[in-house]
Amino acid sequence: MEITLTDNIEKTYKSICRICHGGCGVIVSVQNGKVVKVKGDPASPMNKGWMCIKGVMTPEIANHPDRLRTPLLRKGKRGGMQWESISWERALEEIARKLDALKKEHGAESIALGQGTGRHHYMHVVRFANALGTPNWYEPGLAQCFIPRITVSNIMYGGFVVGDYYGDVPPKCILFWGHNPLVSGPDGELAISVKRALDKGAIGIAVDPRRSETAKRCKQWLPVRPGTDAALALAMIHVIIKENIYDKEFVEKWTHGFSELREHVKAFTPEWAETITWVAACDIVNAARTYALNKPAILEWGLGIEQNTNSLQTVRSIAILRALTGNIDNPGGDIIGKNIIRSYPTLKEKLPEGMLKKRLGADTFKLLGGWRAFMPSAHIPALFKAMRTCDPYQIRALLIFGNNPLTTVANPGEVYESLQRLELLVVTDLFMTPTAALADYVLPAAFWPEVEQVIGYPLVVENMVMAQQKITQHAECRQDEWIINELSKRLHLPGSEESLEDVMNYQLEPLGIDYQKLKTSGFFYPPHQYKRYEEKGFRTPSKKVELYSKSLQRLGYDPLPTYKEPPESPVQSPELVEQFPYVLITGCRKKEFFQSEHRQIPSLRKRRPHPQAEMHREVAAEKGINHGDWVIVSSPRGSIRMKAQVTEDIHPRVISVEHGWWFPEKAGPEFGVWESNANVLTNNKPPYDPAFGSYQLRGLLCAIEKEKT
Template structure:
């Protein structure tokens, strides 16, 4: 039997409407849904390859338990036996050391995301993590809430297109971030929006832009302050909007008076006249959208960098206007995460909460543990032991800084459980590996774009692979065995609860697939912004009360040519570690032949001047070294990068290696990064961009490598 049904692709955290064809219980075809308001029929190569992923012979299909005394050996067990034993061992750790001794980990932006948080609260542990929380998106959401009273997203779906799009540390034509589909942005550019790109690379999106500001990594705040200075000094801001709907303008103006383009140029490497031109165009072309990405957050000045851009956006007055930046309409009710079930004394035990108040404290958007502190507790038992970790869709060995320390941390646990689609390096270390359902096998309702939820989609469960189960089902089964609060509530009731404010029931949404209600613009004109002052807070009294600077400022990265000239003598280039490819999502899908053929090897982008200086030709294998380690990637020589910058792919491991764990060490960007202080004082963010590195020609990595590489960077 063959049937086709509407769904929404969740292969990443995007939200492309999809038409899924199922035949005899197998997904056989996925294409874009032309009636979807998000993607209008477009779909990326990952989504189109969904059948190959869903039916891949290496998919995990049944629960497995590590055999006692046989390292790397597995035995097949039933769901009943696996869940019973996991629950028993979780309860034993909880009873012996307290719930805080059990941590939960997960990947970014998937269907089970909030259900993991719900599980943590019900279990009584304050310690859950996701690698992006301090490094990606949450600083933007938190700052938006503090500054505007809500998150904003570009209006690409109405009758009025943006006149200007300022892309800052964001490459949405590849990354499709936060449910904002890159095709909508491409269509806006096609309709005449002027693009301005701020990024060390002239990436795929930047090539569509009229201006490219190829700044030095980690100097974004200085550039933003200089643009604010130009707009204020030349009176190019929206004076009426600023006077009526912002507070703190005079303080901001005085604060940036000396942050001129001439001041910023030697810091950022961007010419003063280019800074002025970018500021003038962004201020003049309205409505304007500012698309910001992870490039602004992966440094130890994350809070104030994001704050600088939030203030810049506010000056041009394109908030909640057609073609500008939409405030959320709050279509759905917040997910019932059972936050009220976490006792106050347990919340105070959250690792890092007292120090990093916007990551784990009471003002945090999604209070979570500080990852370096959490993993250190696994290794050292300080400030208290963490002995159990349950992971849902996160490959920590490839996606958390300081991969060697991550491995040592995981090996110190009494219990490691991983729910995954495929065997990964992290799963290879587990006591139990559970087969997770893929997106066509999962039912969910979700609001898009993320954090605004102006559209509501239904994703149906259309097929099932082997004994694979949704992570929500696994969590609910464990919750019932542990006798946790609200554990008898069916997942369907959770979805219905979320939908109640829309007036559309779950059955109706199942039939129609997507709920799109008209957007109401300029909502702030009725009751103001949802901030204490009811205005946009350029001067943040909330941050001041928390002990953080109320006005944004630039701080030089701790490891950079300016702050560490001694180190720069041996490591002369500036490294960024977050480059993405269309074919992959973080560390996923390298075993999928149809995707891997398009991107067979990890890639390091470098400027022709660097290549000549180091004797490197395009396509050569090269060694990239930092003071922490050394990896190998293929050189891609391009003039479309800041000449002092090297950009490497993120998330690489090699499923074709003798074991998944063996494949984690050849090209793992996180062998080069550090999770050591200093950290951003509010979020605990560590430095992933702007690190110092050096290069040298190298031989191709051997297929039989089975352990960590030589960690002496002096050999590179």
């Protein structure tokens, strides 16, 4: 589109806010080529006029004086913060030339790609990796967030499921498991939809060590010991089967392996689970009854269930609850995606023969990097290890699109050492970050009002499709897809002749519309068709929901879910408990920030100026800590500094710390990245989940003390 910078008339445009990966429909006001206001679009089928505080502050972010404006070339030593502004032509030519040389001399596998979670360019980065010929790309979530849930859903149900908040029938019950959607609002499952359902009377059950913002709206709160969710789910399955409150018609007709499951869970009583989970047996029974007897019900699950070394079986055990209660693809329950647009053309067929075997971790973690993986990618610990140690071969170059791994990847000390060993590091981002400060080239990225995209929502199920349109242009910032396409052209890669609009039109073709038409209407939302499985069955080998999974059994994994104690825990690591007596969770989110972003935005930072560690009043009293004191939180791996938040709304033996902290106002190149970074406390060491390679980010051991003055 053409943007007239001298136009003083305020104009409005329809678009989709992607400041996180929520997807609120918005109306954007532009004056003199700049965003001046963003408000929710009442016509949007998702948010219906609502917006979060981050989205409202879009003009402040888009027009921030510290945004990157032009490509930068490092001068002097890495991390020296000496930069030369260069043209896009020079930056792209030099990067392409270096990539080509590395590929020819060391193979495409020596080049890795990294990216942030759920961004507009997500699938385009995967496309670039395949075209380039490298099997090694990563995103910090994957094994730790969302991919286990998607994969398990595909294996069990033949498709991903999402809560039906948009139909005519409201849910009677919502079971929130390791999920706080009133703050996080992920993947098109927006906070406002959940809030409205609870406002209409849906009974809420929250499984969370914290009484989170969502849990405070629930009638039942189960403060589970972090990392023991599988034991809790198995006990709930036990209750539902023993008390005959499962959906007998659905189970008999549409599930496979019920008899095996019934026998399997006989020993998993609520009393057995109480000793493991710290949740009273009577509360487990009440939660199971509430969920099973109040239909339709939605099960809202979050990444809290995936950040452990038993990720596959934890997700499996929870997923079974939907099938037992018949809450699959019925109005007001969990519905299977329609996938109304074509899958993104990632050019996976262009990945050269033999490269699958070179993908780091693929031979071990089959559901992360193998042929059955939903989105085959490298194992992050193996990838960074290959940068440091050349084992099994050396990763020499890393191109990062919208990711700050020094704050978002476990064990940032190793990440820092790994990045220092690279021959080429390119970072594309909105602002200078601790990771970008180490780069050879820093490229200025477009913010969401400067981006074109077609997006299906909720993510993966794609029951509706929306258009994001380029409305403004900030300095020389460019959309990540444009950068990738320009590099692809210079490298003469497959697919480089196709434009981004070609790709979007390919996705939209089954709907009989193109990007330009969708941009005008804003969204396309056909009515949902419930219980489609009654016509052709589920898309699984048995055509039923697979409670007992032969597919997993053939891959070498348990066909029925099991519980395993976390490797670092009060039970498994008694030698550490005296020094580290509390259990740590590290993923707390706040409305003002998305992952490690927006801490340089005054209006947002004013609302949330300091990183916080949440603890129970009993802990604070024992340690002489008052609300607002600076405290030191330590684990066997390191220590960080945070402000004390003293509350009753957390299990007395659990400490919760916020994720993603660094300090843009402090001097580079470090920007205070080591001071309050939750990942200083986390562990990326084995054992890993045998299917996904997930590692333990929650349920770790920690200590807390008042900071000495």
